[in-house]
Amino acid sequence: MRHVRDTAEAYTLLAPSLIGFLLFLVAPIFGVAGLSLFDWNLMGAPSFVGLDNYRELAADPEVWRSLFNTVYYVLLNIPAQTVLALLLALALNRRMRGGKVFRVAFVLPWMAMPVALGIVWSWIFDPRYGAVNQVLGMAGIDGPNWLTDPAWAMPVIASVNVWQYTGYTMLILLAGLQAIPHQLYEAAAIDGTTPAQRFFMITLPLLRPSLFFVLVTNTIGSFQVFDTVFVMTQGGPGGATDVLNFHIYQQGFQLFRAGFASALAMVLFGLILLVTAAQFLYFRKRTVYDFS
Amino acid sequence: MSRKIGLSMVATAALLALAACGGGSDDSGSSGGVVTLRYAMWDEVQKPPIEQSIREFEKAHPNIKVQIELNNWNDYWSKLQTQLAGRSAPDVFWDHVSYFPKFSKEGVLTDLAPLIAQDKVDTSVYDPKLAEGWKVDGKVYGLPKDWDTIGLFYSAKALKDAGLTPADLDGLTWNPADGGTFVKTLQKLTVDENGKRAGEPGFDPEKVKQYGLAMQAPTGQQDWWNFALQNGCKLQDKPWGRWTIDQPACVQAIQFVQDLRLKYHVAVPATVTNPPNGPSLDQVVGRGEAATAMDGSWMLRAFDTALPDGGFGVADLPAGPVGKGSVYNGLTEAIYAGTEHPKEAWELLKWLASEKHQKAVAQAGAVWPGISALNDVFAGAWKAKGVDVTGFKKAAEGTTMGYPLTEAADTYNVKALDIFNQVWLGQMTAQDAAKKINDEANAAIK
Known part of the structure; x- marks a missing residue:
């Protein structure tokens, strides 16, 4: 009987978030899946078109371009952000004067509003008056037109987001680092290991759970990049930063093709599901160490 | 990396659909x-x-x-x-x-x-x-x-510094071949950092302090549509008809706007003015980056705020090969x-x-x-x-042109914004841009 009561209690406690999850996540996903089978301009009556939207998007070069742009963005963003965050975490994972100040400073960008940041960064990257080109100009370098140059626009967007989210990633990795028992390093030092050996044989394996969490959540977030693009480039120049999420917005809320936009959203959903599943499998195969 | 989810955006649309079925909320x-x-x-x-x-x-x-x-x-x-x-x-x-x-x-x-x-x-x-x-x-x-309608807003100070009077802006003409008196006047109003004016020997087009003209238009209303009308271009074959902006008279008008920036160096570069992020033209003229601006009559109060008292006036647009004209x-x-x-x-x-x-x-x-x-x-x-x-x-x-009447306004407006931005930057030719927008806008007409 006690077991039943426990279960009931658990579900009672779960209920609020479960209802929220079903109502605001699961239901809309089904809603979008359904909508993706219709042609609807948001105003008139939707008409059923079966899989036409999916056929159209498979043959649409702009969709493929946005898919490529999204992957390009993820590849620019994730490695840079993770490596930078790891280096920062290692640097801050020691007793030092002012360490806490640095920690706060690195996390601050993460707390700021992406839209406001986008506007500020647009000024900083302004080709004529922006700080970046002013500094480059002092060094005698003629800086490019960052946000209007198709080759530079995406790296700029990616670097702004790296800057914004590295602090958050660093914080999680730092917590992971601090959970690694100190005795391991002492023992290894006695055995005459080099710092590099200690890093690769102790730190990295034991940091795996934190790295996994950071990689999975950041990758999902990266595939959904939107606000920086919306504020800084609107997908331009010439579609160079037209990522999937922006393309969905444009099709849905500027061209009012709700069905087509829903189909695109399902594609993005499927893509993220696949990548996340692959990450899960990769990390599951590795050993997990438990010191608790 | 936004926490905003594409799915959730479209989900909003789905919820809206539900709301639509349930009747309006108060x-x-x-x-x-x-x-x-x-x-x-x-x-x-x-x-x-x-x-x-x-x-x-x-x-x-x-x-x-x-x-x-x-x-x-x-x-x-x-x-x-x-x-x-x-x-x-x-x-x-x-x-x-x-x-x-x-x-x-x-x-x-x-x-x-x-x-x-x-x-x-x-x-x-x-x-x-x-x-x-x-x-x-x-x-x-x-x-x-x-x-x-659209007019040529000017900074009184910039005009005076160039030794021009407001009357000098009247009766200007342009043509696709050499830009005409319109470009000649704008050259006098374009000054580089060494004080040299466009057209003078030693003028450095890379280091311009003040340009003769500023243009900015998400659709074309305040820039190339006016030149198109003055060049005998028709945006559509008939009201509610098909787009015809790939015709030579239209392409020449688009080309002219690009030339003002990239060939004659008399117009503020697109890196500054391109919408949606560029500053509005009253700001550009107010900061002294441009001597004149093509803008709509609804902007008068903005120019009045951005410039000191008596600091600005409005002249007519130039006349093109087929005469004067403005979008109305x-x-x-x-x-x-x-x-x-x-x-x-x-x-x-x-x-x-x-x-x-x-x-x-x-x-x-x-x-x-x-x-x-x-x-x-x-x-x-x-x-x-x-x-x-x-x-x-x-x-x-006088001769005017209204907004095109079309079912494809959404498509034209969305496509034109990004594609013309590229033309003004010199990343696409006028001909390619015109064809691309024409094809896409016509495809959106059912």
Whole structure:
């Protein structure tokens, strides 16, 4: 009987978030899946078109371009952000004067509003008056037109987001680092290991759970990049930063093709599901160490 | 890496669909007998005088409160159409020729004809050219709010520094071959960091301090459409017809706008002015980066704010190979068909279309009024400030071109923004851009 009561209690406690999850996540996903089978301009009556939207998007070069742009963005963003965050975490994972100040400073960008940041960064990257080109100009370098140059626009967007989210990633990795028992390093030092050996044989394996969490959540977030693009480039120049999420917005809320936009959203959903599943499998195969 | 999810955005649309089935919710609430009306617009320059006049309206109608919702042009239409889909649109909103056809077809606008008849509103006071534009099959979906044409705004100081007088800006001509006297004059107004003017030996086009001209137009209304008209280009084969901007006369006009920037170096580079992130042209001229700007009459108050007293004037646009010409357009206010307060919304609309309101707005110098007799009030208000704005009126009476009437406005507006931005940057040729937009916009016509 006690077991039943426990279960009931658990579900009672779960209920609020479960209802929220079903109502605001699961239901809309089904809603979008359904909508993706219709042609609807948001105003008139939707008409059923079966899989036409999916056929159209498979043959649409702009969709493929946005898919490529999204992957390009993820590849620019994730490695840079993770490596930078790891280096920062290692640097801050020691007793030092002012360490806490640095920690706060690195996390601050993460707390700021992406839209406001986008506007500020647009000024900083302004080709004529922006700080970046002013500094480059002092060094005698003629800086490019960052946000209007198709080759530079995406790296700029990616670097702004790296800057914004590295602090958050660093914080999680730092917590992971601090959970690694100190005795391991002492023992290894006695055995005459080099710092590099200690890093690769102790730190990295034991940091795996934190790295996994950071990689999975950041990758999902990266595939959904939107606000920086919306504020800084609107997908331009010439579609160079037209990522999937922006393309969905444009099709849905500027061209009012709700069905087509829903189909695109399902594609993005499927893509993220696949990548996340692959990450899960990769990390599951590795050993997990438990010191608790 | 946004926490905003694409899925959730479209999910919003899905929820809107559900909401649509469930009938509207009451968010334009009425409490204690007082009704709050939502009134949506996109121009912050016009907002203050309109708001002031609306306070008068509220005084006369103590049971009605008006809440103004302001969104800039780029966001206005996506927001409004999403609200229309969710049946939560503002009770009264600004309407534009390029979206009006779709709205009237979808039945989201209130037919004013019976209300006009019932209250015996005198519609003969409005410019008939403007009033006709809002009628479809005997139904009336708006009364003229205002009208506008495009002019050449200039900085008086920049003109004086170049040894020019305002009269030197009159009677200029351009042509696709060598730019004509228009480009020659703009060269005199373009100065590099060493004080050399464009066309002089030693002029450095890479280090320009002040350009002769600034242009910025999300659709073409304030830049190349005017040159197109002056060059004999037709944007469409007929109203409601197919786009024809890939024709030579149109491509030449697009090319000319690119040439002003990249060949003659007399226009502010697109890296500065490209919408949606570029500063508005009153700012560009106000900061001394450009001597003149092609802009609409609705921008007068903005230029007045950005420049010191007596610091600016307005000249005519140049004439092209086939003569003078300007884009001519006007707006209206529409009543949302799904409003919960049709009676109060009609009261507000009557006020907005009334002589009293339009006179107040004209006196503030915001926009040329829809009521013809008030044009002199507007011109007089600016004359008192030392600005002669009658050029806009002359332009309206001359050769004009309206906004294209098409079902493909969304597609044209979205595609044109990014594609023309590339042309102005020199990343795409005028011919390729014209063909691309033409094809895509025509494909969107069912």
